[in-house]
Amino acid sequence: MGNPIYGDIHVDTPLTNMSVAYMQSEDVMVASKIFPIVPVKKQSDLYFTYTKADMLRNEAAIRQYGAESKGGGYNVSSDPYYCDIVAWHKDVYPTERVNSDSPLQPDIDAAEYVSQKLILKRENDFQERFFATGIWGTEYDGAAAASATERIYWSSTGSTPIEDIGNAQLVVQSSMARKPNTLLLGPYTFRALRDNAEIRDLIRYTQGPATPTPALLAQILDVDRVLVGSAVANAAAIGATEDTDFILGKHALLCYTEPSPGLRKASAGYIFSWTGLEGAGAFGNRMYKLPMDLLGLGTVRIEGEMAYDIELISADLGVFFNSIVA
Numbered sequence: 001m002g003n004p005i006y007g008d009i010h011v012d013t014p015l016t017n018m019s020v021a022y023m024q025s026e027d028v029m030v031a032s033k034i035f036p037i038v039p040v041k042k043q044s045d046l047y048f049t050y051t052k053a054d055m056l057r058n059e060a061a062i063r064q065y066g067a068e069s070k071g072g073g074y075n076v077s078s079d080p081y082y083c084d085i086v087a088w089h090k091d092v093y094p095t096e097r098v099n100s101d102s103p104l105q106p107d108i109d110a111a112e113y114v115s116q117k118l119i120l121k122r123e124n125d126f127q128e129r130f131f132a133t134g135i136w137g138t139e140y141d142g143a144a145a146a147s148a149t150e151r152i153y154w155s156s157t158g159s160t161p162i163e164d165i166g167n168a169q170l171v172v173q174s175s176m177a178r179k180p181n182t183l184l185l186g187p188y189t190f191r192a193l194r195d196n197a198e199i200r201d202l203i204r205y206t207q208g209p210a211t212p213t214p215a216l217l218a219q220i221l222d223v224d225r226v227l228v229g230s231a232v233a234n235a236a237a238i239g240a241t242e243d244t245d246f247i248l249g250k251h252a253l254l255c256y257t258e259p260s261p262g263l264r265k266a267s268a269g270y271i272f273s274w275t276g277l278e279g280a281g282a283f284g285n286r287m288y289k290l291p292m293d294l295l296g297l298g299t300v301r302i303e304g305e306m307a308y309d310i311e312l313i314s315a316d317l318g319v320f321f322n323s324i325v326a
Contacts (some may be wrong), residue, residue, distance in 0.1 A: 031126035041276035094298035186248035274307035
Protein backbone atom coordinates (compact mmCIF):
# COMPACT_ATOMS: atom_id res chain seq x y z
CA MET A 1 0.00 0.00 0.00
CA GLY A 2 1.38 3.43 -0.93
CA ASN A 3 1.73 6.56 1.16
CA PRO A 4 -1.37 8.68 1.88
CA ILE A 5 -2.34 11.10 -0.84
CA TYR A 6 -3.27 14.74 -0.16
CA GLY A 7 -6.99 13.94 -0.17
CA ASP A 8 -6.46 11.58 2.77
CA ILE A 9 -5.11 14.37 4.98
CA HIS A 10 -7.58 15.76 7.50
CA VAL A 11 -6.67 19.01 9.22
CA ASP A 12 -8.03 18.49 12.72
CA THR A 13 -9.41 21.76 14.12
CA PRO A 14 -10.01 20.49 17.69
CA LEU A 15 -6.46 19.15 17.93
CA THR A 16 -5.08 22.37 16.42
CA ASN A 17 -7.02 24.46 18.95
CA MET A 18 -5.83 22.21 21.76
CA SER A 19 -2.30 22.64 20.47
CA VAL A 20 -2.62 26.43 20.60
CA ALA A 21 -3.81 26.25 24.21
CA TYR A 22 -0.97 23.91 25.08
CA MET A 23 1.61 26.27 23.56
CA GLN A 24 0.20 29.29 25.36
CA SER A 25 0.28 27.47 28.69
CA GLU A 26 3.97 26.71 28.36
CA ASP A 27 5.17 29.28 30.90
CA VAL A 28 8.79 28.19 30.67
CA MET A 29 8.91 29.04 26.95
CA VAL A 30 9.62 32.63 25.94
CA ALA A 31 10.21 32.64 22.17
CA SER A 32 6.55 33.43 21.51
CA LYS A 33 6.42 36.15 24.19
CA ILE A 34 9.56 38.24 23.77
CA PHE A 35 8.69 39.80 20.38
CA PRO A 36 5.28 40.81 18.97
CA ILE A 37 3.63 38.24 16.71
CA VAL A 38 2.74 39.42 13.22
CA PRO A 39 0.19 37.13 11.49
CA VAL A 40 0.94 36.90 7.77
CA LYS A 41 -1.06 35.37 4.93
CA LYS A 42 1.96 34.59 2.74
CA GLN A 43 4.85 32.31 3.57
CA SER A 44 7.34 34.92 2.37
CA ASP A 45 7.15 38.64 1.69
CA LEU A 46 8.83 41.94 2.50
CA TYR A 47 8.60 44.19 5.52
CA PHE A 48 9.67 47.83 5.48
CA THR A 49 12.30 49.50 7.63
CA TYR A 50 12.43 53.26 8.09
CA THR A 51 15.80 54.97 8.45
CA LYS A 52 16.37 56.00 12.06
CA ALA A 53 18.55 58.98 11.13
CA ASP A 54 15.78 60.49 9.00
CA MET A 55 13.10 59.95 11.64
CA LEU A 56 15.11 61.54 14.48
CA ARG A 57 16.72 64.47 12.65
CA ASN A 58 15.64 67.88 14.01
CA GLU A 59 14.53 69.69 10.84
CA ALA A 60 11.25 71.52 11.45
CA ALA A 61 11.60 75.29 11.11
CA ILE A 62 9.58 78.45 11.65
CA ARG A 63 7.41 79.29 8.65
CA GLN A 64 8.09 82.77 7.30
CA TYR A 65 5.03 84.86 6.49
CA GLY A 66 3.73 84.01 3.01
CA ALA A 67 6.34 81.29 2.50
CA GLU A 68 5.95 77.55 2.12
CA SER A 69 6.67 75.36 5.06
CA LYS A 70 9.84 73.33 5.03
CA GLY A 71 9.35 69.65 4.47
CA GLY A 72 10.97 66.41 3.50
CA GLY A 73 10.68 62.68 3.79
CA TYR A 74 12.51 59.60 4.92
CA ASN A 75 14.19 56.67 3.27
CA VAL A 76 12.54 53.29 3.36
CA SER A 77 14.23 49.94 2.82
CA SER A 78 12.74 46.48 2.65
CA ASP A 79 13.85 43.15 4.06
CA PRO A 80 12.41 39.70 3.44
CA TYR A 81 10.94 37.23 5.88
CA TYR A 82 10.40 33.53 5.17
CA CYS A 83 8.33 31.27 7.41
CA ASP A 84 9.98 27.87 7.42
CA ILE A 85 7.65 24.97 8.17
CA VAL A 86 8.78 22.93 11.16
CA ALA A 87 7.10 19.51 11.45
CA TRP A 88 6.98 16.42 13.68
CA HIS A 89 4.68 13.42 13.97
CA LYS A 90 3.60 10.60 16.28
CA ASP A 91 1.91 7.43 15.07
CA VAL A 92 -1.08 6.15 17.04
CA TYR A 93 -1.71 2.41 16.77
CA PRO A 94 -5.01 0.54 17.14
CA THR A 95 -3.75 -1.20 20.28
CA GLU A 96 -3.36 2.19 21.99
CA ARG A 97 -6.97 3.07 21.26
CA VAL A 98 -8.24 -0.29 22.48
CA ASN A 99 -6.32 -0.02 25.75
CA SER A 100 -7.29 3.62 26.40
CA ASP A 101 -10.28 4.61 28.54
CA SER A 102 -11.14 7.22 25.90
CA PRO A 103 -10.60 6.42 22.20
CA LEU A 104 -9.54 10.04 21.62
CA GLN A 105 -6.99 10.21 24.44
CA PRO A 106 -4.14 8.71 22.37
CA ASP A 107 -4.77 11.44 19.76
CA ILE A 108 -4.64 14.14 22.44
CA ASP A 109 -1.50 12.66 23.98
CA ALA A 110 0.12 12.55 20.56
CA ALA A 111 -0.88 16.16 19.83
CA GLU A 112 0.62 17.34 23.12
CA TYR A 113 3.82 15.40 22.43
CA VAL A 114 4.09 16.85 18.91
CA SER A 115 3.34 20.37 20.21
CA GLN A 116 6.12 19.99 22.76
CA LYS A 117 8.59 19.08 20.01
CA LEU A 118 7.56 22.05 17.86
CA ILE A 119 7.78 24.69 20.59
CA LEU A 120 11.07 23.22 21.80
CA LYS A 121 12.41 23.71 18.28
CA ARG A 122 11.16 27.31 18.20
CA GLU A 123 12.69 28.01 21.63
CA ASN A 124 16.03 26.64 20.48
CA ASP A 125 15.84 28.67 17.26
CA PHE A 126 15.30 31.80 19.32
CA GLN A 127 18.29 31.05 21.55
CA GLU A 128 20.62 30.48 18.60
CA ARG A 129 19.50 33.58 16.71
CA PHE A 130 18.98 36.13 19.50
CA PHE A 131 20.28 34.97 22.88
CA ALA A 132 23.95 34.80 21.95
CA THR A 133 26.97 36.98 21.28
CA GLY A 134 27.65 38.96 18.13
CA ILE A 135 24.02 39.89 17.49
CA TRP A 136 23.03 43.00 19.43
CA GLY A 137 24.27 46.56 19.08
CA THR A 138 25.66 46.70 22.64
CA GLU A 139 27.19 43.79 24.49
CA TYR A 140 28.80 43.32 27.89
CA ASP A 141 30.63 40.29 29.24
CA GLY A 142 30.44 39.12 32.81
CA ALA A 143 33.78 39.38 34.63
CA ALA A 144 35.37 39.57 38.07
CA ALA A 145 35.96 43.32 37.62
CA ALA A 146 34.16 45.97 35.58
CA SER A 147 35.60 47.62 32.46
CA ALA A 148 34.31 49.42 29.37
CA THR A 149 32.98 46.16 27.94
CA GLU A 150 32.60 44.08 31.11
CA ARG A 151 30.29 44.10 34.09
CA ILE A 152 30.84 42.38 37.44
CA TYR A 153 29.07 39.02 37.60
CA TRP A 154 25.61 39.58 39.05
CA SER A 155 26.23 36.53 41.22
CA SER A 156 29.30 38.17 42.82
CA THR A 157 29.65 40.44 45.83
CA GLY A 158 29.93 44.07 44.81
CA SER A 159 27.94 43.72 41.59
CA THR A 160 25.47 46.46 40.68
CA PRO A 161 22.83 45.04 38.32
CA ILE A 162 20.42 47.94 38.90
CA GLU A 163 23.02 50.41 37.62
CA ASP A 164 24.16 48.07 34.85
CA ILE A 165 20.65 47.71 33.46
CA GLY A 166 19.78 51.38 33.98
CA ASN A 167 22.91 52.54 32.16
CA ALA A 168 22.23 50.06 29.35
CA GLN A 169 18.76 51.55 28.97
CA LEU A 170 20.31 55.00 28.56
CA VAL A 171 22.70 53.72 25.89
CA VAL A 172 19.77 52.48 23.79
CA GLN A 173 17.46 55.39 24.55
CA SER A 174 20.07 58.03 23.62
CA SER A 175 20.57 56.41 20.23
CA MET A 176 17.14 55.04 19.35
CA ALA A 177 14.64 57.23 21.26
CA ARG A 178 13.18 54.06 22.71
CA LYS A 179 13.62 52.95 26.31
CA PRO A 180 14.16 49.19 26.61
CA ASN A 181 11.07 47.73 28.24
CA THR A 182 11.78 44.00 28.39
CA LEU A 183 14.41 41.98 30.24
CA LEU A 184 14.83 38.33 29.31
CA LEU A 185 16.72 36.10 31.72
CA GLY A 186 17.94 32.56 31.77
CA PRO A 187 17.08 30.73 35.02
CA TYR A 188 20.62 31.01 36.40
CA THR A 189 20.56 34.76 35.78
CA PHE A 190 17.14 35.11 37.41
CA ARG A 191 18.37 33.32 40.53
CA ALA A 192 21.47 35.54 40.63
CA LEU A 193 19.33 38.69 40.47
CA ARG A 194 16.88 37.30 43.01
CA ASP A 195 19.72 36.70 45.47
CA ASN A 196 21.77 39.81 44.59
CA ALA A 197 22.62 41.92 47.67
CA GLU A 198 21.86 45.24 45.95
CA ILE A 199 18.38 44.09 44.95
CA ARG A 200 17.72 42.37 48.28
CA ASP A 201 18.65 45.51 50.20
CA LEU A 202 16.35 47.67 48.09
CA ILE A 203 13.45 45.27 48.59
CA ARG A 204 14.08 45.12 52.33
CA TYR A 205 13.79 48.88 52.68
CA THR A 206 10.86 49.37 50.29
CA GLN A 207 8.83 46.16 50.30
CA GLY A 208 9.72 44.53 53.58
CA PRO A 209 10.45 40.80 53.66
CA ALA A 210 9.55 39.69 50.15
CA THR A 211 10.86 37.20 47.64
CA PRO A 212 11.84 38.86 44.35
CA THR A 213 9.47 37.69 41.62
CA PRO A 214 9.74 38.60 37.92
CA ALA A 215 7.02 41.21 38.46
CA LEU A 216 8.83 42.74 41.45
CA LEU A 217 12.14 42.71 39.56
CA ALA A 218 10.44 44.58 36.72
CA GLN A 219 9.46 47.36 39.13
CA ILE A 220 12.94 47.56 40.61
CA LEU A 221 14.70 47.53 37.23
CA ASP A 222 12.23 49.95 35.60
CA VAL A 223 11.06 47.69 32.78
CA ASP A 224 7.58 46.59 31.79
CA ARG A 225 8.38 42.89 31.76
CA VAL A 226 10.91 40.46 33.17
CA LEU A 227 10.67 37.13 31.36
CA VAL A 228 12.40 33.99 32.58
CA GLY A 229 12.98 31.24 30.05
CA SER A 230 13.32 27.92 31.87
CA ALA A 231 12.87 25.50 28.99
CA VAL A 232 15.14 22.45 29.12
CA ALA A 233 16.49 20.48 26.17
CA ASN A 234 18.62 17.38 25.68
CA ALA A 235 21.46 18.20 23.27
CA ALA A 236 22.60 14.57 22.94
CA ALA A 237 21.80 12.41 19.94
CA ILE A 238 19.70 9.24 20.27
CA GLY A 239 21.76 6.60 22.05
CA ALA A 240 24.33 9.04 23.41
CA THR A 241 24.75 10.07 27.03
CA GLU A 242 22.03 12.52 28.00
CA ASP A 243 23.10 16.18 27.91
CA THR A 244 20.22 18.13 29.43
CA ASP A 245 20.33 21.76 30.55
CA PHE A 246 18.42 25.02 30.31
CA ILE A 247 18.24 26.39 26.75
CA LEU A 248 18.78 29.97 27.92
CA GLY A 249 22.03 29.88 29.86
CA LYS A 250 23.70 32.41 32.13
CA HIS A 251 22.86 35.45 30.03
CA ALA A 252 20.41 38.36 29.90
CA LEU A 253 18.87 40.37 27.07
CA LEU A 254 17.55 43.88 27.60
CA CYS A 255 15.55 45.17 24.64
CA TYR A 256 12.69 47.32 23.44
CA THR A 257 9.77 45.39 22.01
CA GLU A 258 6.78 47.15 20.50
CA PRO A 259 3.59 46.19 22.42
CA SER A 260 1.62 46.06 19.17
CA PRO A 261 3.35 45.71 15.79
CA GLY A 262 2.61 48.18 13.03
CA LEU A 263 4.03 50.46 10.36
CA ARG A 264 6.74 52.85 11.53
CA LYS A 265 6.89 51.12 14.91
CA ALA A 266 10.39 50.18 15.97
CA SER A 267 11.02 46.90 17.75
CA ALA A 268 14.05 44.77 18.48
CA GLY A 269 12.32 41.89 16.71
CA TYR A 270 9.08 40.56 15.27
CA ILE A 271 7.75 37.02 14.90
CA PHE A 272 6.11 36.39 11.54
CA SER A 273 3.52 33.65 11.89
CA TRP A 274 2.11 32.13 8.69
CA THR A 275 -1.58 31.96 9.51
CA GLY A 276 -2.45 31.76 5.81
CA LEU A 277 -1.49 28.07 5.85
CA GLU A 278 -4.71 26.02 5.52
CA GLY A 279 -6.19 25.37 8.95
CA ALA A 280 -3.36 27.15 10.77
CA GLY A 281 -3.81 28.59 14.24
CA ALA A 282 -2.48 31.80 15.73
CA PHE A 283 1.10 30.52 15.84
CA GLY A 284 1.10 29.31 12.24
CA ASN A 285 0.50 25.84 13.64
CA ARG A 286 -1.84 23.06 12.63
CA MET A 287 -2.47 19.43 13.50
CA TYR A 288 -3.69 16.87 11.03
CA LYS A 289 -4.41 13.16 10.81
CA LEU A 290 -3.11 10.83 8.13
CA PRO A 291 -4.27 7.23 7.72
CA MET A 292 -1.19 5.01 7.95
CA ASP A 293 -2.60 1.55 7.24
CA LEU A 294 0.75 0.58 5.75
CA LEU A 295 1.98 0.46 9.38
CA GLY A 296 -0.97 -1.67 10.46
CA LEU A 297 -4.69 -1.45 9.81
CA GLY A 298 -6.22 1.45 11.72
CA THR A 299 -2.93 3.25 12.43
CA VAL A 300 -3.22 7.03 12.35
CA ARG A 301 -0.40 9.56 12.17
CA ILE A 302 -0.85 12.74 14.21
CA GLU A 303 1.38 15.28 12.51
CA GLY A 304 1.98 18.87 13.48
CA GLU A 305 3.43 21.84 11.67
CA MET A 306 4.44 25.32 12.72
CA ALA A 307 5.38 28.01 10.19
CA TYR A 308 7.23 31.04 11.55
CA ASP A 309 10.19 33.35 11.15
CA ILE A 310 11.73 35.26 14.06
CA GLU A 311 13.31 38.37 12.55
CA LEU A 312 15.84 40.74 14.05
CA ILE A 313 14.46 44.18 13.21
CA SER A 314 16.86 46.49 15.04
CA ALA A 315 20.04 45.26 16.73
CA ASP A 316 20.50 48.71 18.28
CA LEU A 317 17.37 48.19 20.38
CA GLY A 318 18.99 45.40 22.37
CA VAL A 319 21.77 45.02 24.94
CA PHE A 320 23.16 41.55 25.60
CA PHE A 321 24.81 40.60 28.89
CA ASN A 322 26.93 37.58 28.03
CA SER A 323 27.78 35.03 30.76
CA ILE A 324 26.75 37.59 33.37
CA VAL A 325 26.62 34.86 36.02
CA ALA A 326 29.85 33.18 37.16
